[in-house]
Amino acid sequence: MMLAARTRAEIEHTRRRYPHPRSAIMPSLWAVQHELGWLPPEAMAEVAELLGLAPSEVQAVATFYSMYFKRPPGRHHILVCVNAACALRGADETAAHIEQRLGCPSGTTTADGMFTWESTIECLGGCGGAPMMQVDHHFEEHLTPERIDAILARVAAQPADHRDWPPARVPNPPASTTPPPPTAEGPPSAGAAG
Numbered sequence: 159m160m161l162a163a164r165t166r167a168e169i170e171h172t173r174r175r176y177p178h179p180r181s182a183i184m185p186s187l188w189a190v191q192h193e194l195g196w197l198p199p200e201a202m203a204e205v206a207e208l209l210g211l212a213p214s215e216v217q218a219v220a221t222f223y224s225m226y227f228k229r230p231p232g233r234h235h236i237l238v239c240v241n242a243a244c245a246l247r248g249a250d251e252t253a254a255h256i257e258q259r260l261g262c263p264s265g266t267t268t269a270d271g272m273f274t275w276e277s278t279i280e281c282l283g284g285c286g287g288a289p290m291m292q293v294d295h296h297f298e299e300h301l302t303p304e305r306i307d308a309i310l311a312r313v314a315a316q317p318a319d320h321r322d323w324p325p326a327r328v329p330n331p332p333a334s335t336t337p338p339p340p341t342a343e344g345p346p347s348a349g350a351a352g
């Protein structure tokens with residue numbers, strides 16, 4: 159057993175919410191990733207055992223979705239959208255700039271273990287802020303080289319918390335009809351993954 163009692167209890171609770179244990183695979187894998195930061199094979203086998211499924215059923219789900227990590231990621235995870243709206247507004251240049259700044263290609267981790275980054279052809283749902291990327295579950299939009307550099311510097315100074323999901327670091331702004339002022343990094347972010 160490699161999972162914490164809390165995670166095992168979460169998986170068993172999830173199992174009871176669905177008529178078929180296969181429906182509990184995805185939230186169970188999230189629970190594991192929140193605890194460990196990635197999905198070791200032993201942990202996936204433990205999920206299968208808890209759900210009463212074959213290990214291959216759990217592995218099939220984990221390998222299908224790119225947002226489940228099958229290898230240990232860096233402290234911070236960056237996902238760059240290169241789908242249509244972002245592509246039309248410079249996503250290729252965004253990805254090229256990030257690759258140059260981090261010194262490693264998409265799908266890999268920086269030598270110091272600080273960042274894992276990858277581009278995705280799946281729309282992340284932030285088209286209105288294109289070009290955009292997701293950093294540790296938060297949207298960063300209207301990207302420019304200068305804004306990317308500022309974001310990377312800010313994020314590198316933050317601790318990583320894989321259990322911070324749904325996002326908890328950015329509180330909801332108070333209800334107001336006055337838009338927040340722009341920051342030094344550019345326009346304020348309009349959304350967050352969830």
Ligand code: FES
Nearest residue numbers: 239244281284285
């Ligand atoms: S195309 Fe990039 S967020 Fe939709």
